[in-house]
Amino acid sequence: MKKVYKVGVVGLGVVGQRLISAFQKNENTQITAVCDYNENLAKETAVECGDISYFLDYKELIQRKEIDFVYVAVPPAVHYEVVMFAFQHKKHVLCEKPLANSEEEAEAMLRGAEESGLIHAMHFPLVYEKAFATIEDLISKDSFGEIKRITLKMHFNQWPRPWQQTNWINSKKQGGFIREISPHYLQMILHFFGPVKEVKSYVDYPSNPELSEQAVIAMLSLENGVRVLIDGLAGQAENEEIAFTIHGENQSLSLLNWREVKLANKGGTWKDIKDSELVCSKGSLVEHFVKRLNNEQAFLVGFKEGLQVQRVLEQLIR
Numbered sequence: 001m002k003k004v005y006k007v008g009v010v011g012l013g014v015v016g017q018r019l020i021s022a023f024q025k026n027e028n029t030q031i032t033a034v035c036d037y038n039e040n041l042a043k044e045t046a047v048e049c050g051d052i053s054y055f056l057d058y059k060e061l062i063q064r065k066e067i068d069f070v071y072v073a074v075p076p077a078v079h080y081e082v083v084m085f086a087f088q089h090k091k092h093v094l095c096e097k098p099l100a101n102s103e104e105e106a107e108a109m110l111r112g113a114e115e116s117g118l119i120h121a122m123h124f125p126l127v128y129e130k131a132f133a134t135i136e137d138l139i140s141k142d143s144f145g146e147i148k149r150i151t152l153k154m155h156f157n158q159w160p161r162p163w164q165q166t167n168w169i170n171s172k173k174q175g176g177f178i179r180e181i182s183p184h185y186l187q188m189i190l191h192f193f194g195p196v197k198e199v200k201s202y203v204d205y206p207s208n209p210e211l212s213e214q215a216v217i218a219m220l221s222l223e224n225g226v227r228v229l230i231d232g233l234a235g236q237a238e239n240e241e242i243a244f245t246i247h248g249e250n251q252s253l254s255l256l257n258w259r260e261v262k263l264a265n266k267g268g269t270w271k272d273i274k275d276s277e278l279v280c281s282k283g284s285l286v287e288h289f290v291k292r293l294n295n296e297q298a299f300l301v302g303f304k305e306g307l308q309v310q311r312v313l314e315q316l317i318r
C-alpha cells in the first residue's frame with residue numbers, strides 16, 4: 001500500500017483552492033491543516049476539507065509534527081519567510097511561482113533548500129499540459145528547424161482582471177503582469193532553449209508609484225543566439241490575449257491563451273490543433289510530487305530553475 005502524505009496548505013486564495021482540489025483528487029495526499037490570516041476563509045476551507053485543523057499563523061501549521069510537506073500559496077512577497085520557516089522545520093516544500101520577490105530572496109531560498117536536503121518544487125502548471133509535451137516532441141524531432149524568434153504577447157484590456165480582487169496583484173512591489181504572467185513562459189524558454197545572456201527592457205508605470213506596470217517592451221538574447229521579443233500591455237481596447245510563439249524555419253507553434261495550440265508549416269497559415277492531436281501530458285504536478293516523495297523519478301521544476309526565472313524577471317522589471 002502506498003504511503004499517504006500529509007500536506008499543510010498556507011494561503012487559501014484563488015490558486016490555493018485550485019491545488020486543494022488537486023490534492024483531494026490524489027489518493028496519496030491528504031490535506032491535514034490549512035492556514036490563512038483571513039479567519040473566515042481559513043475556517044470555511046477547513047470545514048470543506050473535512051473539518052481539519054486551521055491556523056491563522058503559518059508558523060503554527062508548519063510546526064505540526066504530522067505534516068510531511070507544505071504547499072505555499074501566499075502572495076509572492078510572503079513566499080520567502082514561509083518557505084524558509086518550512087525548511088528550518090524539516091518540511092518538504094511545494095511553492096507557487098514566482099519563487100520569490102527578489103533575486104536575493106530566491107538565492108537564499110535555493111541555498112535553504114539545498115542545505116536542508118528537502119524536496120523543493122514549484123507550481124508551473126503549463127509544464128503538466130499537453131502543449132508543453134507537444135513542444136518537447138517537436139523539438140526532439142527537430143520539426144521547428146532553426147528558431148528564428150520567440151515572441152511573448154501579454155495584452156490585458158484590464159489589469160488586474162475583474163476576477164482578481166486581491167490587494168497585491170496591481171502593486172508595484174509584488175504584482176503586475178510581468179511578475180504574475182511572464183514566469184510561466186520564461187520557465188519554458190529557459191527549459192527548452194537555455195540561458196538568457198542579455199535583457200533589454202522598457203517598462204511604463206502609471207503616475208501612482210505604488211501601482212504595477214502598464215506596458216513593457218523587452219528583448220531577451222539567449223546564449224544560443226535566439227532573440228525573444230516581449231510585448232506586454234494593459235488597458236487596450238481589445239480583449240485579453242496571451243500568445244507564446246516559437247517561430248521556426250520549418251514550422252512555427254503558437255500557444256494562445258494558455259491552452260489553444262496552433263501550428264504553421266513553411267509557407268502556410270496557422271491551423272488550430274485539436275486537443276486529441278496534442279501529445280499526452282506528463283501527468284499532474286501532485287502525481288510527480290508524490291513520486292519524488294517516494295524517491296521515484298519525477299518531473300518537477302525545482303528552486304534552481306525558480307531562481308533562473310527570477311533573475312530574468314528582475315531584469316525585465318528593472
Ligand SMILES: NC(=O)c1ccc[n+]([C@@H]2O[C@H](COP(=O)([O-])OP(=O)(O)OC[C@H]3O[C@@H](n4cnc5c(N)ncnc54)[C@H](O)[C@@H]3O)[C@@H](O)[C@H]2O)c1
Nearest residue numbers: 011012013014015016036037073074075076096097123166
Ligand atoms: N501557478 C499558477 O498558475 C498561479 C496562478 C495564480 C497565482 N499564482 C501565485 O500563487 C500565489 C497566490 O496567488 P493567489 O492568486 O491565490 O492570491 P490570493 O490573494 O487570491 O490568495 C493569497 C492568500 O494568502 C493569504 N495570505 C497572505 N499573506 C498571508 C500570511 N502572511 N499568512 C497567511 N495567509 C496569508 C491571503 O489572505 C489570501 O487568502 C502568488 O504567488 C501567485 O503569483 C500562481
